[in-house]
Amino acid sequence: MSSTIVATENLTKRYGTRTVVENLDLRVPAGSVYGFLGPNGAGKSTTMKMLLSLIRPTAGEVRIMGEPMTRRTRRTLLPAIGSLIEAPPGYAHLTGAENMHLVRRMLDLDHRQVDEAVRAVRLQDQMGKRVRDFSLGMKQRLGIAMALARRPRLLILDEPTNGLDPAGIEEMRRLLRRLAEDGTTVMVSSHLLGEIDRTATVLGILSGGRMIFQGSRSELMAASTPDVLIACSDPRGAVSALAPFGARLAEEGELVLPGPDDRRTAEAVAALVGAGVGVHGVRRSEQTLEDVFMSLTEGDGL
Ligand SMILES: Nc1ncnc2c1ncn2[C@@H]1O[C@H](COP(=O)(O)OP(=O)(O)O)[C@@H](O)[C@H]1O
Ligand SMILES: [Mg+2]
Structure with a gap:
């Protein structure tokens, strides 16, 4: 038994000469909500x-529950994985119940499994409606119910919050947390940190095909050093005195030093004092996780 449910080694995908995923070493711990950002x-x-x-990967390996995913093993591994990739599945002209019936027949499941999946996504009272009359959030949840019906150990959801309104997003977050509490490992992607950061127990951040961070929220916060803001008697003069520190002037007339450590901060203050500038206040900027995310993924074209 492995406590890592998904692991990849050097996972790489190239299209022609373009590398779109490069040497990814992904680790999704069992029982986690893994936010793939x-x-x-x-x-x-x-x-x-x-x-x-x-x-198919161009290079590298995928291991699911410790086993390499190969043509031979995929038949035994895939039934343990439920997924929702891109548009939610389901026939629009059929009701929710009819769609779930098809899933049940196709996968040869018993009624209880299907009912459980529908209850897990809280759609049990809406199943008589046609899917075309579902809201986007309901469609996403139906797609998750379809993925859940086989009782997967791992659920892979690609941007399930995309296009949802704030209430729908909150509902999705709660659903993901409940699923994880019930023992399903959830890997969920989003291009917006704020949609899943508080739900995810582990974050993996991808930029330009490379993993630039993998760990907890607090590790992510610790991985970056916030800017230092300095209030002083002569901000304009101070900017030139602190040019070697990359100082710039903020709108409020404060100096901004980009991400200096404590020693560098002390050196900057000494330099100001040496230049005859009165230092009135020195503080670290308040950095949000969103700021960290933005600065890490900066330059990655949308
Ligand atoms: N079949 C394909 N052929 C060529 N390029 C592709 C193909 N699929 C995806 N890409 C490119 O790979 C990059 C990553 O795409 P994708 O995995 O869809 O990113 P994301 O899901 O993070 O938005 C994009 O630049 C996309 O244009
Ligand atoms: Mg995508």
Whole structure:
């Protein structure tokens, strides 16, 4: 038994000469909600499709529950994975119940499994409606119910919050947390950190096909040093005195030093004092996780 449910080694996908996923070493701990983040085009969907063996890696390996995903093993591994990739599935002209019936027949499941899945996504009172009359959030939840019906150990959801209104997003977050509490490992992607950061127990951040961070929220916060803001008697003079520190002037007339450590901060203050500038206040900027995410993924074209 492995406590890592998904692991990849050097997972790489090239299209022609373009590398869209590069040397990815992904680790999804069992029982986690793994938030797979990155701007549009970062390679999230491509990675998830490789995990599901929907497209073939150019290089590298995918291991699911410790077992390499190969042509031979995929038949035994895939039934343990439920997924929702791109548009939610389901026939629009059929009701929710009819769609679930098809899933039940196709996968040869018993009624109880289907009922449980529908209850898990809280759609049990809406199943008589046609899917075309569902809201986007309901469609996403039906798609998740379809993926859940087989009782997967792992659920892979590609941008399930995309296009949802704030209430729908909140509902999705709660659903993901409940699923994880019930023992399903959830890997969920988003291009917006704020949609899943508080739900995810582990974050993996992809930028330009590369994993630039993998760990907890607090590790992510610790991985970056916030800017230092200095209030002083002569901000304009101070900017030139602190040119070697990359100082710039903020709108409020404060100096901004980009991400200096404590020693560098002390040196900057000493330099100001040496230049005859009165230092009135020194503070670290308040950095949000969103700021960290933005600065990490900066330059990655949307
Ligand atoms: N079949 C394909 N052929 C060529 N390029 C592709 C193909 N699929 C995806 N890409 C490119 O790979 C990059 C990553 O895409 P994708 O995995 O969909 O990113 P994300 O899901 O993070 O938005 C994009 O630049 C996209 O244009
Ligand atoms: Mg995508």
